[in-house]
Amino acid sequence: xxxxxxxxxxxxxxxxxxxxxxxxxxxxxxxxxxxxxxxxxxxxxxxxxxxxxxxxxxxxxxxxxxxxxxxxxxxxxxxxxxx
Amino acid sequence: xxxxxxxxxxxxxxxxxxxxxxxxxxxxxxxxxxxxxxxxxxxxxxxxxxxxxxxxxxxxxxxxxxxxxxxxxxxxxxxxxxxxxxxxxxxxxxxxxxxxxxxxxxxxxxxxxxxxxxxxxxxxxxxxxxxxxxxxxxxxxxxxxxxxxxxxxxxxxxxxxxxxxxxxxxx
Numbered sequence: 001x002x003x004x005x006x007x008x009x010x011x012x013x014x015x016x017x018x019x020x021x022x023x024x025x026x027x028x029x030x031x032x033x034x035x036x037x038x039x040x041x042x043x044x045x046x047x048x049x050x051x052x053x054x055x056x057x058x059x060x061x062x063x064x065x066x067x068x069x070x071x072x073x074x075x076x077x078x079x080x081x082x083x
Numbered sequence: 084x085x086x087x088x089x090x091x092x093x094x095x096x097x098x099x100x101x102x103x104x105x106x107x108x109x110x111x112x113x114x115x116x117x118x119x120x121x122x123x124x125x126x127x128x129x130x131x132x133x134x135x136x137x138x139x140x141x142x143x144x145x146x147x148x149x150x151x152x153x154x155x156x157x158x159x160x161x162x163x164x165x166x167x168x169x170x171x172x173x174x175x176x177x178x179x180x181x182x183x184x185x186x187x188x189x190x191x192x193x194x195x196x197x198x199x200x201x202x203x204x205x206x207x208x209x210x211x212x213x214x215x216x217x218x219x220x221x222x223x224x225x226x227x228x229x230x231x232x233x234x235x236x237x238x239x240x241x242x243x244x245x246x247x248x249x250x251x252x253x254x
Binding site for chain 2: 016055060
C-alpha cells in the first residue's frame with residue numbers, strides 16, 4: 001500500500017535500529033505532536049511492519065499509509081485525539 | 084430503579100478509559116536477562132500503557148547502583164551463550180568476562196543501548212520500579228544501594244498493581 005501524504009509534520013529516520021528503538025523513538029515524537037499532526041517514520045527493522053501498526057493501534061493514532069520498500073519501510077502516522 | 088434509569092445512570096458517569104497495564108517480574112540478574120523486562124516495559128510505555136517491573140532476588144542487581152553497569156553473562160552451563168565453551172573451560176577465570184564482552188559487543192554492533200540506558204529510557208516514560216523488600220533483606224541490599232526512584236515494597240504492593248494489569252509476565 002502506498003499513500004502519498006502531503007502534510008508531514010515531522011520525519012523520524014530509525015534506519016539501523018532494532019526493536020524496541022523504532023517504537024520507542026516514534027512514541028516519543030507522537031507524544032509531542034498535536035492531534036492531527038503527521039509523523040513520517042522510516043524503519044529498517046523487518047519487525048516494524050507488524051510493530052508500527054500495533055503502536056498506532058495501541059496508542060489510538062491513525063496509520064495513514066505504509067510503503068514496504070523491502071530494505072526499508074515507510075510509515076505515515078497521524079496523532080490521534082484520544083490521548 | 085428501572086433498568087432504563089440504571090443504564091442512563093451508567094452512561095452519565097462513564098469514566099475515562101483506563102490505559103492498559105503490564106506488570107513484570109524481573110527475577111534474574113544476568114546481562115542477557117536484564118534486557119527482556121526493560122525492553123517490554125519500555126515498549127509498553129511507548130504504546131501508552133502503564134508499566135511496572137518488580138525486581139526480586141537476583142533481578143535486584145538490575146536496579147543496583149553499582150551492579151547494574153557490571154551485569155555479566157556466563158559461558159558456564161549456558162549452551163546458548165555468546166561464546167561456546169565446554170563447561171570445564173567455562174569455569175576458568177576470565178571465561179565469564181569474555182562471554183560478557185562478546186555480548187556487549189553484539190549489543191553495540193546492533194546499536195542496542197546498554198542496560199543502564201534502558202533503565203533511563205524506562206524511567207523517562209514513567210515505568211514504575213518496585214524493589215522487593217524481602218530480597219533486599221535476604222541479600223543485604225540497602226535502599227541507598229538502589230538507583231533513584233525505586234519503590235521498596237513487598238509482594239502485596241506489587242500484586243495490588245499487578246492485579247489490575249492486562250499482562251503479567253515472570254522473567
